[in-house]
Amino acid sequence: MCPPESRHRKQLQSVQDMRVFNRRWFLTRAATVPLVAGCQGTGFSIFGYQAGAGALYDQNIRTVYVPMFNNRAFQTTPYRGFEVDVTEAVVREIGKTTTFRVTSNYESADTELLGNIVGITKQKLNVNQLNQTREAEIDVLVDIVWRDLRDGTILSNPRPRAAPGRSAPNPKVDAPPPPFDPNVPVPPDDKGLDLPKPVRITATGRVIPELGETIASGSAQVQKQIAIQVVKLMEKRW
The missing domain is CATH 3.30.160.150 (Lipoprotein like domain)
Structure with a gap:
């Protein structure tokens, strides 16, 4: 059985590792998701909504x-x-x-x-x-x-x-x-x-x-x- 001091040290180390893991995960994994999606096109989608420059300007x-x-x-x-x-x-x-x-x-x-x-x-x-x-x-x-x-x-x-x-x-x-009539010529484009x-x-x-x-x-x-x-x-x- 581990002594109380070593048990406390292990618990403290596990908490510190969890903080490092969470911080590292958000910085390297979650934060790069929109960046990767944005590099593939003119924008990215998040929660079903389009974001980025592609959502503001006509892609045609x-x-x-x-x-x-x-x-x-x-x-x-x-x-x-x-x-x-x-x-x-x-x-x-x-x-x-x-x-x-x-x-x-x-x-x-x-x-x-x-x-x-x-x-x-x-x-x-x-x-x-x-x-x-x-x-x-x-x-x-x-x-x-x-x-x-x-x-x-x-x-x-x-x-x-x-x-x-x-x-x-x-x-x-x-x-x-208008009804189609093959005998009527096509009207000119007057627009x-x-x-x-x-x-x-x-x-x-x-x-x-x-x-x-x-x-x-x-x-x-x-x-x-x-x-x-x-x-x-x-x-x-x-």
Whole structure:
């Protein structure tokens, strides 16, 4: 029979081994399950729900062509070439967040993302006794159009909302099909292309010189906000 001290030592060792086993199991086994599942595709499923980037973005779209944004705003010295920085920020955010791949080949791209900077303004919010700026903000307005190059559908256009308690009307399902008559020629496809309705994006950057913030740091904030909002616009519809 083991003495009381050795029995207590064995019990303490078994408890410590159990803690190490549980910690090691969760770190090496359970934590790697979603990682392995995520490497196999664009996301993974947990408790019957799809997670990851594949659940937010349309998997039928693979590539996006992003030309240089147009700049219609009045350009002064601090904001010259602002459209270049905005385009680069949008391209980086698409490659980092979405499942799409940005391509420079217009002919092989699935979709096209067009941007137009329509306004850049700087407003003083607070000044000191010498009329020097203590706080200001930069406001930028950008119009975005995202279209499918395969069939001409404007993906950024808002969908029509249905009345409460009713689903959205679907002409292909709700309208009864015409009776088939082999003697009647097939009618031409009179479906016109969707007219683009630009989505207006507003971004604001803060400038406080007393905190070391400048026009450059405020512009960087604006560019990041525009890129994030554009990527959110590219998510699938609920």
